[in-house]
Amino acid sequence: MAQTPEQYYGSADNYGSGQYVTLEDVVNNFMLMYVGYDKLIDNADRYNVLFHAKRAVQELNYDAFKEIKVLETLVNDDLKVILPQHYVNYVRISYEVDGVLFKLSENPEVNWATRYDQDANQDYLFDVDGNLIEEESELDRIRKEGEYRQYMYPGTWYGRYGWCCDGFWYFNYRNRYGNDASRMTGNPTYVINKQEGVINFSSGLSGKLIVLEYITDGLENEDPSQVSIHKFAEEFVYAYIKWCMLNNRLGVQEYVVRRAMKEKSSLLKNAKLRLSNINPRRLLMALRGKDNWIK
Amino acid sequence: MINEVRNTVMFILNKDNNGYLTPAEFNAFARLSQLEVFEDLYQKVNNWYTKRNNRRSNSGIADVTKHVTEDLEGFVKSSSLALDTGSTFTLPTDNYSLVDILYSSKSVEKVSNHKITLLNNSNLTAPTTYYPAYVERETKVTLYPTTITSGVSAIYVRLPEDPNWTYYTDTSGNPVFDINNSGYQDFELPKEYEKELVLRILAKAGVNLREADIINVVNGEEAKNAQKEQ
Numbered sequence: 001m002a003q004t005p006e007q008y009y010g011s012a013d014n015y016g017s018g019q020y021v022t023l024e025d026v027v028n029n030f031m032l033m034y035v036g037y038d039k040l041i042d043n044a045d046r047y048n049v050l051f052h053a054k055r056a057v058q059e060l061n062y063d064a065f066k067e068i069k070v071l072e073t074l075v076n077d078d079l080k081v082i083l084p085q086h087y088v089n090y091v092r093i094s095y096e097v098d099g100v101l102f103k104l105s106e107n108p109e110v111n112w113a114t115r116y117d118q119d120a121n122q123d124y125l126f127d128v129d130g131n132l133i134e135e136e137s138e139l140d141r142i143r144k145e146g147e148y149r150q151y152m153y154p155g156t157w158y159g160r161y162g163w164c165c166d167g168f169w170y171f172n173y174r175n176r177y178g179n180d181a182s183r184m185t186g187n188p189t190y191v192i193n194k195q196e197g198v199i200n201f202s203s204g205l206s207g208k209l210i211v212l213e214y215i216t217d218g219l220e221n222e223d224p225s226q227v228s229i230h231k232f233a234e235e236f237v238y239a240y241i242k243w244c245m246l247n248n249r250l251g252v253q254e255y256v257v258r259r260a261m262k263e264k265s266s267l268l269k270n271a272k273l274r275l276s277n278i279n280p281r282r283l284l285m286a287l288r289g290k291d292n293w294i295k
Numbered sequence: 296m297i298n299e300v301r302n303t304v305m306f307i308l309n310k311d312n313n314g315y316l317t318p319a320e321f322n323a324f325a326r327l328s329q330l331e332v333f334e335d336l337y338q339k340v341n342n343w344y345t346k347r348n349n350r351r352s353n354s355g356i357a358d359v360t361k362h363v364t365e366d367l368e369g370f371v372k373s374s375s376l377a378l379d380t381g382s383t384f385t386l387p388t389d390n391y392s393l394v395d396i397l398y399s400s401k402s403v404e405k406v407s408n409h410k411i412t413l414l415n416n417s418n419l420t421a422p423t424t425y426y427p428a429y430v431e432r433e434t435k436v437t438l439y440p441t442t443i444t445s446g447v448s449a450i451y452v453r454l455p456e457d458p459n460w461t462y463y464t465d466t467s468g469n470p471v472f473d474i475n476n477s478g479y480q481d482f483e484l485p486k487e488y489e490k491e492l493v494l495r496i497l498a499k500a501g502v503n504l505r506e507a508d509i510i511n512v513v514n515g516e517e518a519k520n521a522q523k524e525q
Contacts, residue, residue, distance in 0.1 A: 027426075037344055045404065045406075222425065
C-alpha cells in the first residue's frame with residue numbers, strides 16, 4: 001500500500017524504502033501476474049515461487065548487490081573471531097587503530113591444525129572411551145604466542161625476521177631475497193577456517209578491534225516484508241522465477257524455455273549495469289584527474 | 296421457484312394420468328436433482344474456461360464463462376474455523392470445496408499430505424507464519440507451522456440447502472403450498488436452472504412410477520442440452 005509522506009518521514013524504518021521491493025511483494029506479484037490459466041505458467045505452488053524468489057535474492061546478493069555488512073569486533077585471546085551468523089564471504093578485513101583502518105592480508109598458508117596426543121613412540125593416545133585425545137597444535141601455539149620480530153643475536157640467523165615463542169625462534173622457510181611479495185606485509189594476517197566457522201588471526205591482534213566487511217545471502221530476516229530487493233533488479237527476479245519454473249516443467253517447448261533464459265540473462269546484465277551506478281558526472285570527475293602529475 | 300417446479304412436474308406427470316408424486320417424494324427428488332445440477336456447475340465452469348483458452352468464448356453479454364462462474368460463486372462463503380487439537384481445525388459441515396484458508400489475512404497454501412514433511416524440512420521454504428501451509432485430512436485441516444492455533448478462517452463453496460416444498464392439507468385432503476412454514480426452503484440455484492431441475496425430477500419420478508415414456512422424453516432433452524453446450 002502506498003505510504004503518505006507523513007508515514008514515510010514518521011519512522012526511520014521507512015527511510016530509503018522507495019529503492020526496494022520486498023520479497024513478499026515479489027511473490028504476490030508473481031502469483032498474480034505470471035500464473036494463471038491464460039499465462040505461460042498455468043498453475044504453480046506458492047512455495048515453488050517462494051523458493052525460486054529466494055534463490056534469486058541469494059544470487060543477486062552474491063554478485064550484483066553491493067549490500068555490504070560491516071561488523072566491528074574485538075579479537076579474543078585465542079586470536080579467533082567467529083564468523084557472523086549470515087556470513088557468506090568476506091569483502092575486506094581491517095584492524096582499527098584510532099578510527100583508521102589498516103587492511104589485513106589473507107595468509108594463503110594454514111596457521112592452525114588439529115593435533116592428537118602422542119606418547120614417546122609417536123603412537124596416538126586414547127581416552128577411556130577410545131577416542132583420540134586432542135591437544136593444542138604447535139601451529140596454534142605459535143600463532144597465538146608468537147611475535148614477529150628481528151633476530152638480533154650473533155650467528156647465521158642474525159638480522160632475520162622470525163617468531164620467538166617460549167625462548168625458541170621460528171623463521172620463515174624462504175629467505176629475504178626471493179621472498180613471496182604477496183606475503184610481505186607488516187600487518188597481521190588471517191586465515192578463514194570455513195569448517196570451524198572462525199577467522200584465525202596471526203599474533204599481535206589479541207584484544208584489538210577488527211572491522212569485517214562481508215556479504216550475506218540477503219535472507220537474514222524470516223519476515224518476507226523485511227527482505228528487500230533493489231527495484232533495479234525487480235524485473236530480473238520475475239524473469240528468473242519464470243525461467244526456473246518453465247525449465248523444470250514437463251512439456252514446455254524448448255524455444256519457450258530459451259526465450260525465458262535469454263530474458264533472464266539480459267535482465268541480469270541490465271540490473272548489474274544499473275546497480276554499478278555509472279553516471280557521466282561521476283566519470284567526468286574521475287577524468288578531471290587524468291592530467292595530474294604524479295610525483 | 297420450488298412451487299413452479301413442482302407444479303410443472305405434477306402437470307406433466309398427471310397429463311396422461313401417469314401417476315402422483317407425494318410431497319415427500321418430490322422433496323427427495325428435488326434435493327438430489329439440485330445436488331446433481333450443482334455438481335455439474337463445476338464441470339460447466341471448467342469446460343467454459345477451456346473454451347476461453349481455445350478462444351471459443353466471447354466477451355460482454357456473451358461471456359458465458361463469467362456467467363457460469365457467477366452461478367457457482369453464489370455458493371462461496373467465508374467462516375472462521377474452530378480449533379480441534381494442536382493446529383488442526385474443523386471444517387464447516389456445509390463445506391463442499393475449499394477455495395482458500397486464511398490466517399491473519401494471509402493465504403494459507405494447500406500442500407499434499409505426501410509433500411508436507413519435505414516442505415517442513417526445507418531450508419528455504421518451510422512454512423512460516425508469513426507463508427503458512429495446510430494439509431487436509433478427513434473433515435479437518437492441519438496448519439503449519441504448528442504454532443498457529445487461532446485466527447484461521449476458510450473461504451469455501453458450500454453445499455446448497457436442501458429444498459423443502461412445505462404445505463398444509465386443505466379440507467379435501469390435498470396438499471397446498473405453504474410458503475410461510477418455518478421449514479420452507481426454495482431451490483438455491485438461479486432461475487435459469489428451472490428447466491434442468493424439472494427434467495431431472497421428472498426422470499426420477501419416471502423411474503419411480505415406471506413410466507418409460509417420461510424417461511425417454513427426459514433423456515432426449517438432456518442429450519439436446521449436452522449437444523448445445525459442445
